[in-house]
Amino acid sequence: MFDLSRRPRRLRKNKAIRNLVRETHLRKDDLVMPIFVNANLEGEKSISAMPGISQFGINAIDSEIELLLERGINQTLIFGLPEEKDAEGSDTWHEDGITQRAVRRIKEKFPEMYVITDVCFCEYTSHGHCGVVDSDGKLLNDLTLSNLQKQVVSHAQAGADMVAPSGMIDGMILAIRDALDDAKFQDVALMSYAVKYSSGFYGPFREAVDSAPQFGDRQTYQMDPANKREALIEAGLDFAEGADVLMVKPALSYLDIIQDLKREFDAPIACYNVSGEYAMIKAAAEKGWIDEKKVRHEALLSMKRAGADIIISYFARDIALEL
């Protein structure tokens, strides 16, 4: 029976008691900071739809990594923009590809930085899709798998600690785990963008890395935002295929999905606080309509509360100052 004499406000009386009963805590160790590395850039170039976030030339990444480490963020996710795009996105598996160069440089200079690589093709292909497409513009699943295998082995050779395939290609986790193990990279961890929705919240990112599809859209591989049970099928497959970490993306509009995965799978759950979620908070704060520090903390805390163990966020670098 419910005790009607209970007064919940007793536990909110002052800071000390509020601190004692707080259920969820955001920590620097929960956060991963994405970094954009551009092969055609010297120095740093800001991204207009993502205030505070830049692309970096290969020589300019050191200061950003130093800043992250100084602030206690020891985890980064690398996105590369190649010198040249082509139909297959071949820069993704070259020893001197942009991601490989960035990883090698970071691991050489800052071995304490844990480096995750985004594994995809959309930033590298002339058509902007996440794999091999045929002449009708159809994404060819199984041909894409062999290119993914080349890509991850090459990232591992460069020194990546973890690879994170984001293309929503069927069978990608099994193919990638096999390729890594065959090449003796059993220690390289695998985080799957297991449940990735076809979302409008990626808008600013596509500007940031110039990866908008030149024709069609991503609805044949990314999930329908209306679907929830399908998320368990996607995550179940990836878990069975050998993913170490399962990710939900985007985060804020999909907290129910984070909660579902946390309940269903004995694996760490990650979520991606994507570019559009970042941009909305930044834009409203710039207009003076919301308090950025308060709102970003609240947003990230909600992801943690829903069950996320790992939060990938463009806020990581700055929110670290308050954690």
Ligand code: PBG
């Ligand atoms: C695909 C990829 C995307 C994001 C991360 N990896 C974009 C897409 O699917 O179009 C989005 C990240 C963001 O919006 O912050 N390589």
